[in-house]
């Protein structure tokens with residue numbers, strides 16, 4: 001026998017030598033929820049270990065993220081009051097903009113401060129955009145608000161804005177408005193291929209979502225593969241600096257396609273439901289939690305993601321350091 005692939009698996013040392021894919025803290029981004037009007041962090045039942053932060057507890061987490069060498073934090077705001085226009089998104093005193101400013105004050109340029117650019121946390125109907133007279137999500141009116149929201153986030157101090165609403169033409173308008181306002185250096189991380197997924201379930205609790213119905217008129221149909229390339233190439237054409245696939249684990253084929261199709265960095269979002277599934281099975285003692293977490297993240301990196309957004313970012317970075 002000439003070929004014996006097992007030779008390269010025979011000891012931990014040789015396996016380490018030939019491993020193709022690695023997890024490193026600098027490529028992990030921690031999504032965080034910051035809630036208005038609370039003084040203590042509030043647990044999220046469907047995401048054990050994840051909380052809605054108070055501004056104060058969030059500050060400690062930003063500092064810890066720097067200390068752990070994470071790539072960034074992705075901030076979501078949970079406002080006390082919502083309205084049809086999602087006006088809290090544009091208000092400099094709105095919770096997300098305030099959280100961005102807190103984060104920048106804490107970390108400076110030592111950690112990338114990223115912000116979700118979408119209206120769903122701020123609208124009382126829970127949709128990612130404003131509605132027209134027929135109750136449909138109005139693409140062009142929404143995109144116009146996104147442009148202003150991007151500028152508000154940049155003014156608050158965001159290094160990276162992350163449009164997640166899946167409106168047509170959103171990257172174009174956001175990029176242009178950022179540039180006109182003098183924020184040429186703010187990075188646009190586009191949720192380019194984003195599916196209408198059941199795996200966002202726990203997130204809806206995390207942001208106190210008021211959504212009735214679903215997002216299928218703007219997020220993609222899980223049955224579609226080619227469509228993701230169309231969406232991604234449009235975002236790159238419009239100036240996206242980084243493109244993202246979401247969710248991650250049920251969409252590894254999409255991730256591999258996107259990686260092969262573009263030259264910009266590719267990110268993937270391991271979403272709330274992916275987190276909840278592993279935590280729930282581990283809590284039952286049905287899987288080895290830490291190994292399942294590492295394996296899930298490795299699979300996402302292996303499929304083509306340079307950057308992974310994961311609720312385990314801090315924990316995994318800590319574990320990598322202690323190895």
Ligand code: PBG
Pocket residue numbers: 116118119120121164165199200201202203204215270271272273
């Ligand atoms: C939209 C947004 C959502 C998530 C991130 N950004 C919810 C949605 O599209 O319905 C989901 C993240 C997760 O499930 O972890 N602002």
